[in-house]
Amino acid sequence: MEEIEKEEKTTQSAKKGGKWIKRLVWASWILFLGGFLSIYFIVYAVSTDLGGLFGGLPGYKSLENPKNDLSSEIYTADGTLMGKYYRTNRTNVSYEELSPNIKNALLDTEDDSFFEHSGISFKDLIRVGIKSVILRQGAGGGSTLSQQLAKNLYSTRGDEFEGSLVQSLGNNKMRRGVDLVIVKIKEWIIAVQLERRFTKEEIFAMYLNTVPYGSNAFGIQVAAKTFFNKDQKDLNVQEAATLVGVINAPTRYSPRRHPERSKNKRNMVLGQMYVYGDLTKAEFDSLKQLPIELQFKVDSHNEGLATYFRSAIRPWLMRWAKDNDIDLWEDGIKIYTTIDGRMQEYAEAALEEHMQKLQAKFDKHWEGRNPWIDEKGKEIPNFIEKQTERLPYYRSLVKKYGKGADSVNYYINLKKPMEVFSWEGEIDTLMSTVDSLKYYKQFLQAGFMAMNPHNGQIKAWVGGINYEHFKYDHVMQGKRQPGSTFKPLVYGTAIENGYSPCYEVRDIPYTFQLPKGSTKPTWTPQNADGKFTGENMSLRQAMAKSVNSITAFVMDKVGPRQVVDFANRLGVAIPESQAVPSLALGIADVSVFEMTGAYGTFVNKGVYTTPNFVTRIEDKFGNTIQEFPAQTKEAISEETAYLMVYMLRGASEEAGGTAVGLSWELKENNEIGGKTGTTQNASDGWFMGVTKDLVCGTWVGGDSRSIHFRNWYDGQGARTARPIFDKFMRDVYNDESLGYTKGAFERPSKPISMELDCDVLKSRVYKVKEEIVEDGDTTVIEKTVKPELEDLDSDDIF
Known part of the structure; x- marks a missing residue:
């Protein structure tokens, strides 16, 4: 009986003890929550008023339009993303665009009650209060997605919002504790404010768009591209779980750096998806066994489509952005260009295919010798040493150690691991700075541009052989002597002054009297082969065969100043100081960009259209900021333009024309014009090609003018540049989806004033x-x- 009474007393004591513990827990929780709420209102009141004691909070405008650094994206005319300009590599996606796998994984792992709470989850706060504060067990921070978004958007844990209270505590545990409490409460406040201003779906998407994933990837879209090389909407369940697992510790759970740790975290996320019913037991058991299969590729400015084009137009975009109060690197604008993605690929492929073969020929040509030679064909002494002195690295060493110091010579010749370009693929090797410079100087370079002459839109742009290793753009940035490709501007001046394409001139030496003070009293230009036939040739035949003597005769008739004026009207910037007789043979430096625009004027009935590379720019919301219509001006008459097209056709139609060697496939049932150009010693090879709908410019040469083939025959534009145009145009015509067809150039609206049949003209x-x-x-x-x-x-x- 006594035992029973003891047992009843014990049970009653236990019940009383249990009630006491429950009361203690609730009392502690009320004190905990009450304390936090009190501090919440104090922090909110002080922060929004003075912002001194606890630091400030984001203002109204900042909350309405939270700063979210976005990559600016550049697109082809057919909608392909070519690349980005960014400080932070981020691309936004909307909630509707998000993969269901991503949505489920995030909700199940981070905030299962996201769509029920108003920015603060009291359920999670109770869990944290009991386990962390009372029972001293780890229970996580209890932060909602809204609070985490507040932290990502406003850097709440940075110095910007730190108040005088925390600053006065020095650097100790107490400071860190107080700071953490204030920061957490600020995140509560911001989260509630965000919930008032945005929908749940907007907050959810904003969170995923702001998360850092490591490897310079910010936001779910870029992370999917970086780690799995696919759009986020195409992620499968295990890939989505992997990226959600990375969110809170991108370095610790990086699937590239720590694959096993990342796999364990992924499986934890998959487990949560099973718990919340988004995966079956069988699916969970199957998926957790799978390895993480990465297709890792960090987004780089050195890769992708039209790398030279994107780099070359960047200064223009930066000026435009500055004029429009826009940050190109952070404001997420969308730039729609004139480049056609398919044509760009054809251009890059044509240039690569030809230049690889040409380089092999060049290497064999110079086997055992260095290709930098003077006008007498002898190797230039100390060429590499002089080139080395131009390098920024060399100049920095001189600044640090002094000119002529042994340390400069030591470091510039110190071998170190590097990856160098070759046409067979990149090579890992040991080279010094001097070695690598000598190696790279032996590569031939190229530039190619294709433009629609009727609207000025640039359809393809290749500025070199490999952007990662050779940054210099040879379309707009580089300027070289055009050689005989300048001759059409001389003949165009003559046509404008009433000369007929049938006007005949004898191929004999023609001597210019030079002004006093010149190094020589006279100048007699030689033909490319060093011979004069003594035959009569029409202007069309002479231009087709690129006869120097007859071009010189024409230059004397029209005068250098008129030629300069004609060139300037066609967009080729020639200064008055170069209005000299030798200009007839193309001695003034010009760019592929300028020459393509000039030739486009002939096809476009005499209207010069500035080559255009951007059609419109939109803000991050898709609103058009500015459109860029064609900029045109009447440069020459429609008749002069057509007569020049007729002259250019002579290169492919006249016997001995420099474009006769174009593929029959290209010329069949097609009117096509062109002009080769080769400078002295074959330093520069050019080819300009015109069709009814496309005008193309091509340049090939060494990085320095002294690097070239030893003979003119191998280095002439017909062999170095023309094949790139040939291959490109064949690919364009073979792709029916592009809409470019063969055919005749459009005739003038009025009858021309002169006879073009030279045989008829002779009989008159x-x-x-x-x-x-x-x-x-x-x-x-x-x-x-x-x-x-x-x-x-x-x-x-x-």
């Missing part, structure tokens, strides 16, 4: 004026003649 009889002077009196008579065309002055024929 002309009336000419002749002045007879007798005893001081002048009499003008008319007589009928049938002379050689070269003997006629165009002003006398009527």
Whole structure:
């Protein structure tokens, strides 16, 4: 009986003890929550008023438009993402675009009651209060997605929002504790404010768009591309779980650096998805066994489509952004370019295919010798040493150790591991700075641009052989002598002044008298082969065959200043100081960009259209900020333009023309014009090609003018540059989806004023004026003649 009574007393004591513990827990929780709420209102009141004691909070405007650094994206005309400009590599996606796998994994792991709470989860706070504060057990921070978003958006744990209270506590545990409490409460406040201003779906997407994943990937879209090389909407369950597992500790759980740790974290996320019913037991058991299969690729400015183009237009974009109060690197604008993705790929492939073969030929040509030679064909002494002195690294060493110091020579010749370019693939090797410079100087470079002449839109742009290793752009940045590709501007000036394509000139030496003070009194240009045939040639034939003597004759007739004016009207910037006779042979430096625009004027009926690379720019919300229509001006008459097209066609139609060697596949049922160009010693090889819908410019040469083939034959533009145009155009015509077809150039709207059939012209009889002077009196008579065309002055024929 006594035992029973003892047992009842014990049971009653236990019940009383249990009630006491429950009361203690509730009392502690009420005190804990009450204390936090009190501090919450104090922090909120003080922060929003003075912002001194506890630090400030984001203002109204900042909350309405939270700062979220976004990559600016650049697109092709057909909608392909080419690349980005960024400080932080981030691309936003909307809630509707998010993968269901991502949504489920995040909710199940981070905040299962997200769509029920108002920014603060009291259920999670109770869990944290009991386990962490009372029972001293780890229970996580209890932060909702809204609170985590507040931390990501406003850097609440940085110095910007730190108040005088925390600063006065020094650097100790107490400071860190107080700071953590204030920061947490601020995140509560911001979370509640965000919940008032945005929908749940917007907050959810904003959170995923702001999360750092490591490897310079910010936001779920870039993370999916970086780790799995796919769009986030295409992530499977285990991939989505892997990325959600990375969220709170991107370094610790990086699937690239710590694959086993990342796999364990992924499986924990999969377990949560099973707990919340988003996976079956069988699915969970199966998926957790799978390895993490990465396709890791960090987004780089050195890779992707049209790398040279993206780099070359960056200065223009930066100026535009500055004028429009936009940060190119953070404001997430979308730049829509004129580049056609398919044509860009064809251009890059054509250049790569040809340049790889040409480089092999060049290497064999110079086997055992260095390719930098002077005008006499001898190797330039100390060439590499002089080139080395131009390097920023060399200059930094000189600044640090002094010119001529042994340390400069030591470090510039110190071998170190590096990855160098080759046409067979990148090579891991040991090289010094001097070694690598010598190695890279032996590569031939190239530039190619294709443009629609009717609207100025640039459809393809390749500025070099490999952007990662050769940053210099040879389309717009680089300028070299155009050689004979400049001749059409000389002949165009003559056509504008009334000369006919059929006007005949004899191929004989032509000598210019040079101004006093020149190194030589006269200049007699030589033909490429060093010979003069003595034959009569029409201007069309002479330009087609690129005969220097006849071009010099034409230059003398029209004058260098008129040629400079003609070139300037066609967008080729030639200074007045270069208005000299030798300009006829292309001695003024120009760019592929300029020359392509100039030739486009001939095809576009005399209207010069500035080459255009951007059609419109949108803000991050898709609103158009500015559109960029074609900029045009009437440069020459429609008749002059058409006669020049006819002249250019001569290169592929006249016997001995420099474009006759184009593929039959390209010329069949097609009017096509062109002009080769080769500078002295074959330092630069050019080819300009024109069709009814596309104008293309191509340049090939060494990085320095002294690097070239030893003979003119191998280095001429017909062999170094023309094949790139040929391959590109064949690929364009073969792709019917592009819409470019063969055919004839459009004829002028009015009949032209001169006969283009030179045989008919020769058979005609002309009336000419002749002045007879007798005893001081002048009499003008008319007589009928049938002379050689070269003997006629165009002003006398009527």
